[in-house]
Amino acid sequence: MTSDNDRRRGLLARLRGRPAARSRGRRRLGAAVRLFAALMLAGGAYTVFAPGAQAQDNPPLTGAAAEGKALFDVSCVTCHGRNAQGVEGRGPSLVGVGAASVEFQVSSGRMPMARQEAQAHRKPPLFTDEQTRQLAQYIQELGGGPIVPEGDNLHEDANIAAGGELFRINCSQCHAFGGGGGALSSGKFAPSLRPASDRQIYAAMLSGPQNMPVFGDNQLRPEQKADIIAYIQETLKHDQDPGGFNLGRYGPSTEGLAIFLIGIVALVFASLWIAGKS
Amino acid sequence: MKRRKFDLAATPGKAAVGVDDRFQVATPLRRLLNKVFPDHWSFLLGEIALFSFVVLLLTGVFLTFFFEPAMTEVVYDGSYAPLQGTPMSAAYASSLDLSFDVRGGLVMRQMHHWAALLFMAAIVVHMLRVFFTGAFRKPRETNWIIGSLLFWVGFLAGFTGYSLPDDGLSGTGLRIASAIMLSIPVIGSWLTSSIFGGEFPGTIIISRFFIAHVLLIPGLLVALISVHLGLVFKQKHTQWPGPGRTNGNVVGERMFPRYALKQGGFFMVVFGVIALMGGLFQINPIWLFGPYEAWVVSAASQPDWYVMFLDGSTRLMPAWEINIPIGDGYVIPPLFWPTVVLPGILVGLSTMYPFLEARHLKDRKSHNLLQRPRDVPARTAVGAMAVAFYVVLTLSGANDVIADKFQISLNAMTWAGRIGLLVAPPLAYYVTYRLCLGLQQHDREVLAHGVETGIIRRLPDGRFVEVHQPLSAADGHADGHGELEYAGWVVPKKMNRLGALGPAVRGFFYPIEKPVEAPVSPGHPPVEARPEREEIGSGESRR
Numbered sequence: 001m002t003s004d005n006d007r008r009r010g011l012l013a014r015l016r017g018r019p020a021a022r023s024r025g026r027r028r029l030g031a032a033v034r035l036f037a038a039l040m041l042a043g044g045a046y047t048v049f050a051p052g053a054q055a056q057d058n059p060p061l062t063g064a065a066a067e068g069k070a071l072f073d074v075s076c077v078t079c080h081g082r083n084a085q086g087v088e089g090r091g092p093s094l095v096g097v098g099a100a101s102v103e104f105q106v107s108s109g110r111m112p113m114a115r116q117e118a119q120a121h122r123k124p125p126l127f128t129d130e131q132t133r134q135l136a137q138y139i140q141e142l143g144g145g146p147i148v149p150e151g152d153n154l155h156e157d158a159n160i161a162a163g164g165e166l167f168r169i170n171c172s173q174c175h176a177f178g179g180g181g182g183a184l185s186s187g188k189f190a191p192s193l194r195p196a197s198d199r200q201i202y203a204a205m206l207s208g209p210q211n212m213p214v215f216g217d218n219q220l221r222p223e224q225k226a227d228i229i230a231y232i233q234e235t236l237k238h239d240q241d242p243g244g245f246n247l248g249r250y251g252p253s254t255e256g257l258a259i260f261l262i263g264i265v266a267l268v269f270a271s272l273w274i275a276g277k278s
Numbered sequence: 279m280k281r282r283k284f285d286l287a288a289t290p291g292k293a294a295v296g297v298d299d300r301f302q303v304a305t306p307l308r309r310l311l312n313k314v315f316p317d318h319w320s321f322l323l324g325e326i327a328l329f330s331f332v333v334l335l336l337t338g339v340f341l342t343f344f345f346e347p348a349m350t351e352v353v354y355d356g357s358y359a360p361l362q363g364t365p366m367s368a369a370y371a372s373s374l375d376l377s378f379d380v381r382g383g384l385v386m387r388q389m390h391h392w393a394a395l396l397f398m399a400a401i402v403v404h405m406l407r408v409f410f411t412g413a414f415r416k417p418r419e420t421n422w423i424i425g426s427l428l429f430w431v432g433f434l435a436g437f438t439g440y441s442l443p444d445d446g447l448s449g450t451g452l453r454i455a456s457a458i459m460l461s462i463p464v465i466g467s468w469l470t471s472s473i474f475g476g477e478f479p480g481t482i483i484i485s486r487f488f489i490a491h492v493l494l495i496p497g498l499l500v501a502l503i504s505v506h507l508g509l510v511f512k513q514k515h516t517q518w519p520g521p522g523r524t525n526g527n528v529v530g531e532r533m534f535p536r537y538a539l540k541q542g543g544f545f546m547v548v549f550g551v552i553a554l555m556g557g558l559f560q561i562n563p564i565w566l567f568g569p570y571e572a573w574v575v576s577a578a579s580q581p582d583w584y585v586m587f588l589d590g591s592t593r594l595m596p597a598w599e600i601n602i603p604i605g606d607g608y609v610i611p612p613l614f615w616p617t618v619v620l621p622g623i624l625v626g627l628s629t630m631y632p633f634l635e636a637r638h639l640k641d642r643k644s645h646n647l648l649q650r651p652r653d654v655p656a657r658t659a660v661g662a663m664a665v666a667f668y669v670v671l672t673l674s675g676a677n678d679v680i681a682d683k684f685q686i687s688l689n690a691m692t693w694a695g696r697i698g699l700l701v702a703p704p705l706a707y708y709v710t711y712r713l714c715l716g717l718q719q720h721d722r723e724v725l726a727h728g729v730e731t732g733i734i735r736r737l738p739d740g741r742f743v744e745v746h747q748p749l750s751a752a753d754g755h756a757d758g759h760g761e762l763e764y765a766g767w768v769v770p771k772k773m774n775r776l777g778a779l780g781p782a783v784r785g786f787f788y789p790i791e792k793p794v795e796a797p798v799s800p801g802h803p804p805v806e807a808r809p810e811r812e813e814i815g816s817g818e819s820r821r
Contacts, residue, residue, distance in 0.1 A: 186687050
C-alpha cells in the first residue's frame with residue numbers, strides 16, 4: 001500500500017518524506033512569496049541587461065567630468081541646455097559629439113560663442129587647458145563620441161608629400177592652397193589654418209565642426225590624418241616663401257593689386273620725373 | 279720710315295664717312311635722328327608696355343632653356359621635399375626644377391610673370407591715356423585698333439603662359455577655358471576636341487600651348503608692336519596744345535641725343551622695377567598648388583588680373599539655361615553669354631569706338647592736338663562708364679577672396695556685383711560729366727576774373743571782397759580786367775602756379791638753382807612775361 005502510494009508520487013516528494021497537509025493560509029503565503037521572487041528576478045535581470053534611459057538618469061560621473069559639469073552649468077547651459085540636451089533655436093545637443101568636438105571648439109575660443117551668427121570666430125580661449133579637458137570629459141561621459149589621441153605632436157614620422165596630396169584633394173577646396181581659408185556661402189567661411197595646433201586640426205577632422213565635413217577614420221585613416229597635419233604644420237606654416245614676400249598667399253588677386261599699386265605707381269612717378277627733365 | 283700717327287679723335291668720323299660712302303645712309307639717318315618727339319609724362323606710359331615686352335622676351339628665352347613642354351608622367355625627385363615622390367607631368371616637374379634647382383631660375387620665372395602683369399597693366403593705362411585725351415581720332419584710328427588688338431593678343435599670351443606650368447591653378451584655368459569653348463553653340467565640341475586633341479585634358483595641350491606661347495603669339499605681338507610704332511613714327515605723335523604748338527607742327531625734343539637717352543634710361547628703370555618685384559614679391563607659387571589633377575580645385579583659384587573680369591562676369595551671370603527643342607534638344611549654357619558674347623561685344627565696341635565717335639560728331643578733320651578730358655565731357659563720361667563696368671567685373675572675379683578677408687557674405691558680394699554692374703556705370707557717367715562741367719566752369723572763372731589771392735579787402739561800405747589777380751593786363755573793360763580765351767591747356771589756379779608754364783626749377787629733390795625771390799608787396803605779385811620759347815623743327819614740313 002505504502003509502496004503503491006510511493007510509486008505514484010514523485011522522487012522529490014519521496015525524498016522529502018510524507019507530505020504534511022498544509023493549511024490554506026500557508027499555501028497562499030507561499031504563492032505570494034514565489035510571485036514576489038519571480039518579479040524581483042525579472043526586474044533585476046531587466047535592470048542588469050537593458051541599457052535604458054533610466055539607467056543614465058544619474059550617471060556616476062568621474063571627478064574630472066563632475067568638474068566639467070560644474071563649468072558647463074555656468075558657461076554653456078544657456079544655449080546647450082540642461083544635461084547638454086540642446087535648446088531649440090539656440091544651441092545643438094552635445095550628447096554624442098565627443099571630447100574631440102569640445103576640445104576643438106573650446107580650445108580655439110570658438111565656444112562660448114560671442115553671439116549668434118553664421119559661424120563662430122576663433123578668439124582667445126576662455127578656459128584653461130585643464131578646464132577644457134574637464135568639459136570634454138563631461139561631454140564624453142554623457143554620450144561618447146570621437147576622441148583625439150594623446151599627445152601634442154600628432155605628426156611624428158608622417159609623410160609630408162602624401163599629406164600634401166591629401167591636403168590638396170580634401171582640404172584646399174575650402175581652406176585654399178596656402179591654408180589661409182576661403183569663403184563659403186552666406187557668410188560662412190573656412191578659417192585660416194595658421195593658428196591651428198596639431199590637436200585642433202585632428203579634432204576638426206574627427207568632429208567636422210560648423211560647416212566642415214567629418215573625416216572619420218574610415219575616410220582618412222589616422223596615419224593619413226597625421227600626414228595632412230604634417231603638411232600643414234611643416235610645409236604651409238614653415239615654408240620660407242623662396243620667392244620673397246608672399247602677398248598673403250591669396251593667389252592672383254593680390255598679385256594684380258600689387259602690379260598696379262607698386263609697379264604702375266612706381267613707373268608713373270619715374271615717367272613724371274623723366275618727362276620733367278627738359 | 280716715319281711711323282704714321284694714329285689720330286684717335288678722327289676715327290669715328292672716318293668710320294662714319296666710310297659707312298656713308300658704301301651705304302649712303304647719312305641723309306635718311308639725319309632725318310631719323312632729328313625727328314622730334316613731344317614731351318609729356320603721359321606719353322611714356324606706352325613705353326612701359328614696350329619695355330616690359332622686351333623684358334618678357336629676355337626672361338622668356340631663359341625659361342625655354344629649362345622648361346620641358348610635355349605631359350608625360352614622371353615622378354618628382356628634385357629638391358623640393360614636400361613634393362618628392364609625387365607623380366606629375368614633365369612640364370610641372372621642369373617648372374619646379376626651374377624654381378628650385380636652376381640657378382637664378384626662380385627670379386627669372388617671377389620676373390617673367392611680373393613683366394607679363396606689367397605689360398598688360400601698362401597697355402590698359404596707356405589705352406586710357408589715349409582714350410581720355412582723344413589721341414585716337416583721325417588720322418590715328420588704325421593705331422587705336424592695333425592697340426586694342428595688342429591687349430587681346432597679350433591676353434592670349436598671358437593665358438597660354440599661365441597654363442604652361444601644369445600646376446593645380448593652371449589646370450583649373452584650362453578646364454574653365456575648355457568649358458567656355460564647349461559652351462559655343464554648334465561648333466563648341468569640335469573646337470574643344472581639336473584644340474585639346476580629344477577630351478580634356480588629353481596629352482597634347484601643353485605642347486600646343488607652348489609653341490603658341492613662345493612662337494606664334496610673340497610673333498604676332500612683335501608684328502603688331504612694329505606696325506604700332508611705325509605708325510606713331512609715320513603719323514607723328516600727338517601733342518598738348520600750348521604756346522607755339524599747333525595742329526600742324528610738333529614741338530619737342532630731337533630723337534638724338536636727348537630723347538634716345540631718356541628712353542634708354544626709362545628702359546633701365548622699367549627693367550629695374552620688374553627685377554625688384556621679381557626678387558622681392560613671390561608670384562604664382564606653383565609648388566603650393568601641386569600638380570594638376572582633375573579633382574584638385576583650390577579655393578581662391580583666380581586667373582591673372584586681366585582675365586579676372588571674365589571670371590567676374592561668369593560669377594555674376596544668373597543660371598539662365600536656354601533649351602531649344604530641335605531634334606534631340608539643344609542647350610545653350612549660361613556660361614556662353616558672359617565668356618563668349620561679352621568679350622565679343624567688348625572687342626567690337628573698343629576697336630570701333632573712334633569711328634562711332636566721329637560718326638556721332640560728324641567730325642571728318644584730322645586732329646594732332648590732344649584734348650583735356652574736361653573739355654569733352656561726353657567722351658570722358660563714357661570712358662568712366664567703361665572703367666566702372668570693368669572694375670565691377672574684376673572685383674567680382676575676386677569676390678570670394680574679398681568676402682573672406684573682409685568678412686562679407688559671399689552671396690551679398692555676388693548681388694552687390696550684379697546690382698553694381700547695372701548701377702555703377704550710369705552713376706560714373708553722371709558724376710564724371712558733372713565734374714567735367716564744373717572744372718570747365720572754374721577754368722572760365724579764373725580766365726575771366728583771375729586767380730584767388732587769399733587777400734580779403736574791406737570796402738568803405740563794410741563789405742568784404744577777395745582780391746583776384748587778373749591773368750592779363752587791363753584792356754579797358756569796365757571792371758578793370760580783360761577776359762582771356764581758353765587755350766585748351768592748364769589754367770593756373772594758385773598764385774604760386776603763375777608762370778608755371780615757363781621752365782621748371784632744375785634739380786631732383788633739391789633745386790640746383792635758387793628759386794625766384796618771393797614778391798615783397800602782397801596784393802601785387804610781379805607776374806613777368808613768360809620767356810619766349812623757340813620752336814624746334816624737325817626740318818620737314820607737315821601736311
